[in-house]
């Protein structure tokens with residue numbers, strides 16, 4: 047878990063794990079997972095999210111993973127832009143229907 051702090055105030059956090067055996071394709075490769083990323087709304091658009099992702103990628107690289115998986119909601123444009131700027135690409139589509 048990585049915590050972003052400014053002047054003693056926590057303004058965001060992100061979590062990454064080196065082991066991600068649950069995906070059938072990724073079980074054949076050393077894979078990592080970024081499971082959480084949140085930045086305080088008062089501190090957004092100043093690069094905090096970017097720094098947190100950089101910390102996660104550095105940790106996963108040092109852990110020897112070759113692929114990194116994460117989940118993001120289709121309509122979450124800010125997060126998708128951020129992840130795409132780091133080279134993440136859509137990988138599979140989940141479908142949902144309300145009854």
Ligand SMILES: CC(C)(COP(=O)(O)OP(=O)(O)OC[C@H]1O[C@@H](n2cnc3c(N)ncnc32)[C@H](O)[C@@H]1OP(=O)(O)O)[C@@H](O)C(=O)NCCC(=O)NCCS
Nearest residue numbers: 083084085090091092093094095096117118124125127128
């Ligand atoms: C997604 C989130 C973590 C981004 O954090 P942030 O600190 O504002 O991001 P940064 O300032 O580091 O922005 C880096 C890049 O992300 C993209 N981005 C961030 N916010 C954006 C927005 N509102 N609209 C479009 N692109 C955005 C941009 O490409 C941006 O680069 P730029 O500022 O040079 O254009 C933040 O909006 C958040 O906490 N959202 C709610 C939680 C969430 O959705 N988490 C991800 C779940 S998977």
